Amino acid sequence: MDELTREFLIESQEGLDRMERCLTDLEERPQDAGLIGDIFRSVHTIKGTTGFLGFKRLEKLAHAGENLLGLVREGKLIANREVITGLLQLLDGLRSILKTIETEDAEGEGEDVVLIGRLEELQLPAQAAVKQLAHAKVSAQASSAAPPVPPAAEIKPKLPLAEAPAPTPDPDQGAPGTTASTQGPVTASESAPVAALSTPAEAENDPARQRAPIVGTAAESTLRVDVTLLNRMMNLVGELVLTRNQVLQATSADPNMTLLSRRLDMVTADLRESVMKARMQPVSNIFSKMPRIVRDLSQSLGRRVRLQVEGQDTELDKSLLEAIKDPLTHAVRNSLDHGIELPDVRLAAGKNPEGILKLRAAQEGSHVIIEVSDDGAGINVDRVRQKAIERGLITVERAAHLAERELLQLIFLPGFSTAAAVTNVSGRGVGMDVVRTNVEKIGGKVEIDSRTGKGTTLRMRIPLTLAIIPALIVRSVNQSFALPQGALSELVHIPPEQAATAIEWIENAPLYRLRGKLLPLVFLDRLLMPGVEHKMATERDNFIAVLDPDGRRFGLVVDGLADPEEIVVKPLSAVLKYIGLFSGATVLGNADLALILDPGSIAMKAGIAMREEGLVQAAETEVEADAAKGLEYLLVEAAGRQAAVPLTEVLRIEQLPVSRIEYIGYRPVLNFEGQLLPVEDSGGVLAAVQDNPKAQIIVVVCREGNRHVGIAVSHVLDVAAGGDLFEAGTAQRTGGVTLLKNRVTGVVDLGGVAPLPAGEQASAEWSQTVGTMA
Amino acid sequence: MEPDSGDNGMSTVAGALASTASINRKEKAVAASLVEMCTVHLGSTLFGVPITHILEIVGAARPQPVPLAPVFVGGLVHYRGDVLTTVSLRQLLNMPPKEGRQDLLVLESAGGIFGLLVDSVGEVLTVSSADHEPNPSILDERRRVLFAGAYKLKDTLLVMLDPEQLEPMRLSAARAA
16 A cells, blocks of 8 residues: 555544544534534545545545535535434445555445435435525536546646646645635535536645644644554663663662763653653543444434533553443443433433433543443342342352342353343343453453442543553562562461461362451462472461452462562563463563563462352452441551551551661651651550661551651551440540440541651751751 | 575575565575575584574573473573563473573564574584485474474584474474374
């Protein structure tokens, strides 16, 4: 395919995308001249360009559409529903031909007689009413009969120029000459002889006019870049990040290199951010496809639906955007098919006959949330339960134990569909499980919320970028492995002396009691090297990483932990993907290679089957039921006394040597990831170990308002739901204490942690004090 | 066929062809001329890999082992931003593993880029197709697939390796069959 055709394809596709957006808007504002003009230009540009590229079939179809649009533009035809439907069909027709050109480099054999006939039929009311019809017809024939003229004569020198008496149009003249185009092509061709002249000029002028605004504004500051080039750049930046890490490690001892390596560090970080930014695209790229889908579906299903879109500017990595297109479309289809009721049903239920479908995107930390919500009938939980039992997805006993929310999540199981009849929209039982699989494939999560009679919300949590993910580096079989933090919920350390009692066995199945519930364990070394003698759990440290991929909860036992790292994911060759346990590889800061573990596949390989999900969920239900009674707290022990910290405020728990604690005056502070954290020591933990600089203490890092504070404790005991306590007599709720595991426990007052002195002067003072104290 | 100036011209054309595409077809064109071979030592055998397939030679590679991988996989190496799967020629030929350093050839095949771990890489020789003979029939079947005949050098034989046959996916398919 030559460069010209490729450019034509890209431009036409963009034009058609714009046309699609405008068409759905037009339905709401049929008189909007700007919209009509936009649509007209899109079709017209295609027609004009196809002429000299020699795509006759495309030209013919575009021409028929242009005629119809011309009438609409002149106000001789109202853009009613039929017309818009016809134009949408035209859009599909044009798209399919463009697709054929893209794949086969030819426009294919098909005939568009039916579609063209339909487009002509739509012009009829206008033709009957308007006298100029004849002119329009003439001009139509004239323009289709006129030989297509190339933008510059050298493209097709053999073209009979004599037939186009107009001087060979000069693109340079055409581009700024946008004023000429205010004269509509149809009006310009009122009389046939003029038409013959104006058509070539128009065919030339118009692409130029189309390009003109872009040339003037966007084209100077934007550039089309091939995605593969961006991918390559991302790869190279990842490489640079790794090299930088190695340079930093190697030069850390050399004072001469410090400045240089610090600059390298900064430049690399900036570069990485810029390249990642270059890959970002607004979600409007996929949201904009939805109005059309909603329109077509609601018409075919007899629904009345209004689409509301929020957060269109939210940006997401391009590859992720591609990946959520299908799940999103599916969710929208589902909402229309199963969610929003028919207008009369809605009326009977006392609702507005017009249903609302809402698409919302928002960024939350390192994730983007995408929600599809409707105000329809909601999901009937009893039907879900019944269906799940019918299909053998869960047993009757388990179903009875599940809470409503858990039952709802069952619709994500393969082979589940509640549609009474299979419609061609959805309901083939390959619905929501595909949504879940697709979203989880890119490291996202999906959940559903529904209230009978009120509506349903499907929420997708998508990581901002795929290329670089946070991971915990674990050790096993004398190698490092990267464990993506997305699936990791907590870590449990079992020292060798406790292993014999802490790890329990049913025959040869190892289990661990995690807060009273049995957690199946998978030993990574035994999984990776079967048939080899491994150290017993009692002869080494055991770290249980509690993982929860696709609802298969299990503990992965490794022999060591290293620091968490931001890793750059590199794909594995097909032969290694086939092993199934690894999702990729990465290069660590110390230049070692590490394989990236795939928790889902490990669960499957180890036989942590889906059927256990019901059990686990039932277990979680109880935890949640507990939680419903009150806030969850982290139970800590400081110098012999127990205290509670609200779990929602806990950011992380750090174990560190007491020597890391520094003092500003008498105030203990922690230099935590480059930021200063005030450490609260009301329990006297620091004082107790002050003489022993090697002693380890635990600092619970909490959020308090918009600052972070640390609480020094000697042990972290458990997580439990707190109960409210009421003062005897007054029956007023007491503050500052909670009932935790049937013991009255004081809640740490995070707000009471005195703030660090603020201001420049103060900070200068501190650094002095810190210097002298440390 | 005698190598003469005409044949030399052909080899240049063949070289140019190889760099563009169709590595398989090129094999035939080269077979009628002079070929440049990178020699590789493995145990007591001298192997040759056509240099048109070699992207780079990396000395003293430290491959990272991959648990549960097929036997012939020598591990992973980091190569210019990508993670390469390597094939260990020793493991492939069921030879005992070698202690100490190994050299790595980065090879390009129709199936992609991969690494080949060998004991050491030697010099580049120009051999003539006139000295080439096909695999002897007494060779076991497995080796008959991997080797592409041998060149008779003055004092030894240079066993030619076919990079296409060494591609990991292909090896894995062959093992499954």
